[in-house]
Amino acid sequence: MTRASIGLDDALQDYIVSHTKALDAVQTALVARTTELGPPAGMQIGAEEAQLLTLLVRLTNARHAVEVGTFTGFSAIAIARGLAPGGKLLCCDVSEEWTSIGRAAWREAGVADRIELRLAPAAETLAALPDEEYIDFAFIDADKPSYWTYYSELVPRVRTGGVIAVDNVLWGGRVTDAEPEDDTTRLMQEFNDKVARDERVDVVMLPVGDGVSLIYKR
Ligand SMILES: C[S@@+](CC[C@H](N)C(=O)[O-])C[C@H]1O[C@@H](n2cnc3c(N)ncnc32)[C@H](O)[C@@H]1O
8 A cells, every 4th residue: 555665666665564564544534535636645644654643652652742744634543553651743834635534534533632633834823832842753654845944943842852744854865966957956955955064963864765864862
């Protein structure tokens, strides 16, 4: 199912997915429902990345999580499932149409009471969050040109030992272009360069999906 990790052939991708914890019925149905949307379905993370998110949320013992870019709610289920008892996930998106699919799936998955959705530009939502180091886990997967803005709002609010996961950091492999033809590639290159130089964090870039950076707050 779903999107292959960058650089992997289909056989290896299938092997990875078949040796990673399987999606449950609600997640599988949500992937199928999202596929009905056509090309926008390509924005959904893959099964192994979803399981990675659940694992990371568990490993950070997260009670306060934030997602930037929710779409039809698939990654949000993965994050919500990993939360410690009493934990909450704040989801940021601008699309009522896409997130309404997510809301229905969250009810079916039994995680609706753990998720708050704010429909507004994420930069505004993040800027209005408390100026405290309280976030345990964050996932950035919205409009790529705003990644640095989202990161800049989140880093000061993430606690020491907390993690920010960032999707699409390899941008289809175009990040290695010496002379990128599009602005998004150039902005993603700049984002990755700035994170790598940021002394507030340690970053590990993984070739999962379209590339995921795991950013640990020192
Ligand atoms: C790549 S999709 C998210 C996919 C989702 N994480 C998943 O795996 O199912 C990007 C989402 O970002 C949202 N988005 C775009 N611009 C935004 C903005 N300025 N503020 C908040 N969300 C935005 C879009 O509506 C879209 O749902």
